[in-house]
């Protein structure tokens with residue numbers, strides 16, 4: 001299901017339990033007489049949880065990525081591409097230049113800004129995430145027949161890429177603009193769909209399917225690869 005293989009284990013029990021094994025294998029323990037359709041429905045409703053578990057396992061197996069050093073030649077993500085960093089002297093002709101620019105395929109950081117490199121990258125990503133996400137929402141929301149009351153881009157959002165508040169505000173982590181656009185877009189569509197369906201039931205996925213027919217593949221990709229995209 002959803003490109004994941006589950007082992008069904010029947011036993012004299014009354015409830016259905018999903019287990020993500022230490023090595024990532026998936027088992028669903030069900031009562032002896034459970035109907036296949038019911039098992040599928042229950043597993044489907046818990047797929048998010050399964051993907052989250054798998055993503056965390058993946059992180060544990062591969063270890064946390066090495067911290068950024070902000071040195072020349074080092075790669076930094078933007079919409080799925082890695083751009084190398086170079087440190088430049090600020091212009092001497094009095095032209096005011098932002099501390100960090102993405103220009104002609106390079107991230108250019110001015111030498112005086114280099115000591116606060118991480119902060120400048122965060123500021124840059126936050127700013128660009130805001131305009132990029134805003135543009136995507138403008139296109140996607142009308143297609144989905146929804147209208148968020150507002151959206152915010154944040155630096156802290158727990159483990160999540162995005163979330164939707166009960167009063168219809170969408171929250172996104174700026175980190176989504178590190179991802180290839182199609183996956184960042186999936187996150188946006190996902191949160192927009194919550195304006196129609198608060199829960200991850202079948203109706204929710206039907207809303208998503210209209211815009212992102214291959215949502216399962218994108219979701220799985222995110223769970224498996226999302227942790228590679230970090231600052």
Ligand SMILES: [Zn+2]
Pocket residue numbers: 190194200
């Ligand atoms: Zn959700």
